Amino acid sequence: MTFTAFKPTPESIPPQNNVLRLKLSGNSLVNHHPLNPLEFLLRAALIYPNKLAIVHPDVKAPAFYTFSIWAQRVQNLAYALLKAGLKPGDRIAVIAPNVPMMADILQSALAARVILTTINTRLTPQEVAYILEHSGSKLILIDYEYLHLIEGTRIRVVVSNDTGRNGDPYEQFLSEGRQFSDEKGWLGLEMEPDENTPTMLCYTSGTTGRPKGVLTTLRGTYLAAIANAFEGQLDRNSTYLWILPMFHAAGWTFPWANTFAFATQITMRSVDYSLIWKHFLHSRVTHYCGAPTVQIGIVNDPAAKRPPQLIRAYIAGAAPTAHLISSLEEIGIEPIHVYGLTETYGPFTRSYLQESWSSLSLDERSKLMARQGHAFATAGDMRVVYRADESPSGPHGDLVDVPKDGKTMGEIVTRGNIVMKEYFKDPFATNKAFRGGYFGSGDLAVMHPDGSASILDRGKDIIISGGENASSLAIEQELASHPHILEVSVVAREHKKWGERPMAFVILHPQHASKWNSRHEEFAKELKAHARKRLPGFACPEWVEIVSDLPKTSTGKILKTELRKRLAKL
Amino acid sequence: MTFTAFKPTPESIPPQNNVLRLKLSGNSLVNHHPLNPLEFLLRAALIYPNKLAIVHPDVKAPAFYTFSIWAQRVQNLAYALLKAGLKPGDRIAVIAPNVPMMADILQSALAARVILTTINTRLTPQEVAYILEHSGSKLILIDYEYLHLIEGTRIRVVVSNDTGRNGDPYEQFLSEGRQFSDEKGWLGLEMEPDENTPTMLCYTSGTTGRPKGVLTTLRGTYLAAIANAFEGQLDRNSTYLWILPMFHAAGWTFPWANTFAFATQITMRSVDYSLIWKHFLHSRVTHYCGAPTVQIGIVNDPAAKRPPQLIRAYIAGAAPTAHLISSLEEIGIEPIHVYGLTETYGPFTRSYLQESWSSLSLDERSKLMARQGHAFATAGDMRVVYRADESPSGPHGDLVDVPKDGKTMGEIVTRGNIVMKEYFKDPFATNKAFRGGYFGSGDLAVMHPDGSASILDRGKDIIISGGENASSLAIEQELASHPHILEVSVVAREHKKWGERPMAFVILHPQHASKWNSRHEEFAKELKAHARKRLPGFACPEWVEIVSDLPKTSTGKILKTELRKRLAKL
Known part of the structure; x- marks a missing residue:
């Protein structure tokens, strides 16, 4: 199956004289434009219309979308949501692995101005039911493999068979959207005028108690995505392999980091190490994200060998060991150690390499790289603090920085544009998390003399x-x-x-x-x-x-x- | 003279336990932080304190500042301004070539929350007097070489002899700032709570009539600086050579693009081609900006030869010719053709390279590269329009896009976050420039079928x-x-x-x-x-x-x- 053999549905083809611009609200200012990461896709479709945007090769019915075609599909999906009666601020849910539908809806939700709940596919039907209920989702987009998770639901469901071909109910849904749009195109969709409007609703895995819904904003997503693109030097020559599930904290904002940088995205339905190596060696992959356990699987796969191109791996979710770092470097994969939480849109700190480290042993260097480091590009400040006064009195008064001795333990806290808006429908938990004017991560850490932090443990660990x-x-x-x-x-x-x-x-x-x-x-x-x-x-x-x-x-x-x-x- | 032989003044050394964080206003939100490009410098001083930030080597008294030292000097200057009685929103002026004082004040103005007027050093005393009067500047920072421009002024003046040593009146001013701060440090300086607050006031050269004062904001500067860093792939291994005067549209936001990327900046008092080549060949320069006439001088200098490292040249101010582009590429300089105006913080479009160009002749390729191209990273949309109705009635109704035929002439217009706030004290000119809900550039252009624009001429040309x-x-x-x-x-x-x-x-x-x-x-x-x-x-x-x-x-x-x-x- 090659790219040229794939024909997108007729409704995926943009019209002549396509205008790649959203409608602006009447009172918009000339010099103040709401930050909206959907615009990255529209730019990509304008500047690199024929560049591959989404590649989904490892299935029975492979699909290949250029930026131009993909943008049209995103628009069709947005109109289909409007046709389904959804209004700005309504919630919808998606239950899918890393497939084109998932990539689509992460963009279309912004165009239709609905709030998207990305549901973890490994949850039980009971957990899924709870999230659907709590979020008040009015529509579910679901991949055919996960129908058992929503048996008996009374919410409207759109199923994708992941074929990208006519006859697939998802394609039918998109085509109806295109008909409904009456070729009004992007100018028929109003740009959300308030950049602080919520956009994604990602439920934490909730190791204790009920999962909490993390609500993020357009502004935060815009700024986090740019930071992720900059920190990893994503650009138009990059190819990003989706190993991290997109449902996890909305893919750490990489759905938009990639469109910002005009990068090509390859989607895979599951974490399959031999497939990963196929793409590393033959698909010019330059970037991916993954937790250390996934990285361990990658370096220990029998197919592992040095790829012809440099690959940068964002590692987060836990600290990489020295052994893992050296294993990655030995086969030409450059680790970028970042740290964050669903509440911080994914990464918000990075261990920044220092020139002086080059003279250290691998073991020493790896220990420094394994630090959580410093707050990154567009994040606010990160501190390690204890609470002098547990009463939530003053807005900032009660946080005391631990000494920069690499020993005294405190909690990592942060504030700024890439901190979530709130826990959905849970003001009590929000207030608790925002005590002292900072978001408390719950991670216990020390502060080193150079201002970088190392996590010791989650509090309970x-x-x-x-x-x-x-x-x-x-x-x-x-x-x-x-x-x-x-x-x-x-x-x-x-x-x-x-x-x-x-x-x-x-x-x-x-x-x-x-x-x-x-x-x-x-x-x-x-x-x-x-x-x-x-x-x-x-x-x-x-x-x-x-x-x-x-x-x-x-x-x-x-x-x-x-x-x-x-x-x-x- | 080497770096190690230079000793900054004692007041340039930060105190122990320096906190690199501004004071936040009492009602600041945990998850909404005002965009402020000064924070890039504070991050650089935190993460790379000992990396060279400002290098000023080609003078009798060379100076070398690390990020840590430079940040302290910026703080000292901010406190010196407060000691001088300046209040948020007050205007001050600077008249200087590319010297450390100029680099300092572009940051310190943000810390002291004053509006900075950067005055072109080639103006006549009468023109300078007009700008000082119109801006209402309350203090002038001036380089010793330009004192003749302000003879007899009654405004308070601080002179720099560009030595960086004790005995220099500018150093005395900084030292007084340090004393005045009482070691309150960055936490003694309140962060501007409104990101839409004006920050720079750059007067256009005014080929016809009086110069107009272009007022820009913190938010716009933040977003434009990030875009400039991203588009040219500035990073912590970059060295930026200041050929473009910093007084020109606040250096196209590169003072902050460089701190965002942790790049080293080299300052030169004048455009001296043999010095430029010394730095290209021996100082690991990786980036610079310049108009085509400057680029012509560079490639035609007798010292020109391929430097050991890749150099990226941002070209703007006029379209580069095919001849210039090939001359640059032949010696290993990669041209990035951008376009903008003082009113758009410098660059806001770029000619984006396309894969298909690689098969074209140099002549054909250069013509495509010489296009103004598409709006870039954080810019809003760019259109080429004519005005169907010259009355300023509806907000957007009266702009009609020219056909994308590469022939029909219209005006380049844009809107978004990197359009100026206004012309200072000139609501009439502002309204005229913002007619139809877009900023009118005054540049006449055509739109090509691929959505890129080419300027034909300024209207009057x-x-x-x-x-x-x-x-x-x-x-x-x-x-x-x-x-x-x-x-x-x-x-x-x-x-x-x-x-x-x-x-x-x-x-x-x-x-x-x-x-x-x-x-x-x-x-x-x-x-x-x-x-x-x-x-x-x-x-x-x-x-x-x-x-x-x-x-x-x-x-x-x-x-x-x-x-x-x-x-x-x-």
Whole structure:
């Protein structure tokens, strides 16, 4: 299947004399234009109409859309939403993997001025039902593979069979939109006049309690997307591979970072390492995002070898180990370590490389790279603080910066344009998160003398061992340096004498696993000895368990809550 | 003189535990931060404190400032302004070439929340007096070389001898600022809460009538600076050479584009081609801006040869000829052709390279590159329009797009965040410029089928020859392809039969000038023959005059008004 063999539906072809400009509200000012990341796509369609925008090659019915065609499809979808009776501010939901429909709706929602809820495809039907109910979604766009998640729903549903061909109900929906538009085109769609209007509604995975709906704005998305494009040097020669699910925090704003930079996006339905390597080696991929666990899978795939082009990998979700960083660099992948949360539109800090690091050993350098670093391009300031006064009195008065000693623990807080608008329908949680005039991340960290931060742990992951605070992340970093370890996670386990002690769950590297068959206890001994050389006594694991798998969220984060549940049963 | 031998004044050294954050107003929101390009410098000082920020090497007393030191000096200057009694919104003026004081004040004005007027150093004392009066400037920062421009002024003056050493009155002023701050540091300076507040006041050269004061905002400067950094791929490995005067439209926002990207800036007091080549070849320069006349001087300098690193040249102020583009590319300089006006913060369009151009001849490719192109990253839309109805009735109703035929002439108009706030104290001129809901550039252009624009001429430069509109720029483009021509300018001259006919003023290339000594008429014949092969009859020059120099503005634009005055005397 080649690009030229694919024919988009007739309704995907823009009309002659297509005007790539939204209608402005009557009282708009000449010199003040609401920030709106949809405009990046319209620019791309104007300047590079025939450049490939969306490539979806690894399915029975591959599809290839240029910026010009894609923009028309986005417009058709926007009109289809209006035809369905949706009004500005209404919520709709999408349940899909990384497919063209998903790329479309992340743009069309802005054109139709509806709020889009991107639902994690790994949730249970009950969890999905909760999100649909809580968001008040009036329409669901769903990929054929996930229909079981919404059985019996009374909300209107549009199904995509992911074919891009006539006969697909999603294509029918788009075509109806095109008919409905009456060829009014982009000028028939009014630009949202207020850049602070909500646009995306992403529910956090909610390891404790009900998931919370993170509401973000057009302005924040615009500024975060530009920052992500700039930090990774995305440009018109870039090809971005979608490994990170787009439903996760709206793809960390990369749907718009890519249109801003005129980059080509390749979509894949699932994280398949052999497919990833096919694209790395043959599709000129230059950028992708992924959590460390995904990166580990990539570097350890049998197909891994140095690609002909430089690839930049945004790593976030957890700190990369020195071992992972060196593994990536060895095959020509340049890691960009960023940090953020759904509440910060994805990344808002970066570990900025320093010239002086080039003289350091890989181990030392990797530890510096694994820091969360400094707030990035368009983010506001990041601080590590404790709360002198827990009453929410003054707006800023109660936050005290920890000393820049690399030791004193505090919470990472931030403020600025890439902090969410609010938790949807949850003013109590919003106020709590915004206490002291900053958004509290819940991540415990230290501030180094150079003003960069390192996360020690999520608050609940700290291990209190003999009265000392042991960072589970720091322990994992050191254990991961053992050459036989593929992945490791450390949690607190009750201990009669010390209160808590660390327990390590380990996946062995496939190349070395056979060596330790039926010799788990010996491996535990060896790993404990390895730890004692590198960690203080209170931080050494008291227990080591070899496992074949670790429980993870759909976005690749290890679920320590699950590990703790397992412990409770031991 | 080396970097290490330079010692900044003691007051330039930041205190221990320096906090690089401005004070926020009491009612600031957690998730909405006013856009302010001063924050780029504070970030640079936090993340790369010891990287060189400002290098001023080619003077008796060279100076070298790191981001950390420079930020402190900027803060000192801000406090010195407050000590001088200035209040938010007050105007101050600076009269200086590209020196550190100029770099400082472009940042400090934002910290002290005063409006900065950057005055062109080539103006007459009368013109300077007009601007000081019109702007209501309460303080003047001036370089020692330009004191004659303000003789007898009653405004407070701070003189810089451009030494960066104790004993310099400017250094004394900074030191007093440091004392006045009482070490309150950045947290003693309140961040401007409204991003739409005016910040720069740049007077247009005013070829007709009084100069107009172009007022720009923090938001516009922030967004334009990011776009300039992105379009030229400025980053922390970049070194920017200041050839463009910083007083010209506030240096096209590059003072902030450079801090955004953590780039090093080299300042030079004047445009000296041998110095430029010294830096190209030995100072790892990667970026600079300049009008075509400056670029011509650069490529024709005897020292010109391929530098060891890639250099990107932003070209604006007039369209580059094919000859210039090829000359730049031959020595490894990549031209980025941008277009803009003082009213658009400098560049707001760019000629975007297309893959398909690579198969074209240099001549064809250069013509495409010489187009003004499309609106860029954070600019709003650009249109080429005529006014169906000259009455300023509806906000948008009266603008009609010309057909995209590459032929029909209209005016380039734009709107969006990088359009000025207003002409200072001139609501009449502002309303006129903003007629129809767009800013009218006054530049006459055509729209090509691909949505890119080409300027034919400033309205008054069009030559009406035998009832046909002849573009003086298009004629110049063709004449410049003659290998013996260094520079050429074409204006209309009265003609009995045809109304007007083109007259060409030509500077010969030094290598070929001697050949035509006392044979000017023969050269004129040859050039006319050259023109007839390339241009329609009505556009061929009727007269050709060889000159040794062309009248130019301080920013390198050819003054056609002066050429027309000469004609009137012929």
